[in-house]
Amino acid sequence: MSGIIEKLAGTGDLTDGELASLIGTDEHDGELYKTADEARRSVYGTDVYIRGLIEFTNYCKNNCYYCGIRRGNEKASRYRLTAGQIFSCADTGYELGFRTFVLQGGEDPHYTDEMICEIVSGIKRRHADCAVTLSFGEKSEESFRAYWSAGADRYLLRHETADPAHYRMLHPASMSLEDRKQCLWNLKKIGYQVGSGFMVGSPYQTVANIIADLRFLQELRPAMIGIGPYISHKDTPFRDFASGTVELTLRLVSVLRLMHPYALIPATTALGTIAPDGRERGLKAGANVVMPNLSPTSVRKYYLLYDNKICTGDEAAECRHCLDARVALAGYGIVVARGDVKTREAKKVAV
Numbered sequence: 001m002s003g004i005i006e007k008l009a010g011t012g013d014l015t016d017g018e019l020a021s022l023i024g025t026d027e028h029d030g031e032l033y034k035t036a037d038e039a040r041r042s043v044y045g046t047d048v049y050i051r052g053l054i055e056f057t058n059y060c061k062n063n064c065y066y067c068g069i070r071r072g073n074e075k076a077s078r079y080r081l082t083a084g085q086i087f088s089c090a091d092t093g094y095e096l097g098f099r100t101f102v103l104q105g106g107e108d109p110h111y112t113d114e115m116i117c118e119i120v121s122g123i124k125r126r127h128a129d130c131a132v133t134l135s136f137g138e139k140s141e142e143s144f145r146a147y148w149s150a151g152a153d154r155y156l157l158r159h160e161t162a163d164p165a166h167y168r169m170l171h172p173a174s175m176s177l178e179d180r181k182q183c184l185w186n187l188k189k190i191g192y193q194v195g196s197g198f199m200v201g202s203p204y205q206t207v208a209n210i211i212a213d214l215r216f217l218q219e220l221r222p223a224m225i226g227i228g229p230y231i232s233h234k235d236t237p238f239r240d241f242a243s244g245t246v247e248l249t250l251r252l253v254s255v256l257r258l259m260h261p262y263a264l265i266p267a268t269t270a271l272g273t274i275a276p277d278g279r280e281r282g283l284k285a286g287a288n289v290v291m292p293n294l295s296p297t298s299v300r301k302y303y304l305l306y307d308n309k310i311c312t313g314d315e316a317a318e319c320r321h322c323l324d325a326r327v328a329l330a331g332y333g334i335v336v337a338r339g340d341v342k343t344r345e346a347k348k349v350a351v
């Protein structure tokens, strides 16, 4: 094993210089993926957890320059799901073996805290053995506490970039990296299993930015880490920027797996969008989660954060069966389970 990968696998860390050289070359890719896969197998075996994604609103009050559902995109066809429609998605998902539902949306003031709490507690009442993950942006600590009291288990909030100057280039002045980070710390304090992550290959991103992202994740120690390639959307100010690459994304999935052996790391839809076998390759590089879509097919084509998104036409059952086959072919197996994060402490007790 090359010294640099051995050090990363053994200590979970590298110097900035070592990270820059590992990220900057494809020389070690095969060995890096293999070592990361061994690390995931030592904690999670070949299990792959599935999350049923319910994209309940594509309205957003924000205007992130990279996002297809940003407020300023007048070409986006907007929709909102009712509580009843969301429950129906969850019921379908439950029948298909999903035990985690992810409520994802833009920052949409239409949904009051009361409405969100009713939706969360409604899902929990119907499916008590399921986890509910929320993912609809920045909220006050008070709101996060209300959702937690209603039964929410996890929250996904990507920091997107941990470098303040880079953050400014991707977001309008109304948003700040400090606010984003504060939300993540608040979520951790409340007790959520927290997910964060960043875009790979976003406009203006440098290797130093990526290292800052890795350092921030080491500090935050999230339960879930989602990274995906930046993919440009034709109706955004960033329409002319090139998308991120599969290679760099996979390399970073492996680095993250070796830094965070216990984390839940998805093989993202964005990865599957830029390469037909992107999600399978993500699993082989250390990922252990996939998040198929449970949103009604009638609205799926409108939740487009980026162009050419896959699986916008398939029924939920088709998605599930397609994924079963893909995951099995890659050498892993989907399990019917909530798929909570494992911890080093729990493993010691089990041993």
Ligand code: SF4
Pocket (backbone or CB within 6 Å): 060, 061, 062, 063, 064, 067, 068, 069, 070, 071, 105, 106, 107, 137
């Ligand atoms: S990235 Fe999120 S917060 Fe930003 S515009 Fe898109 S949905 Fe809204």
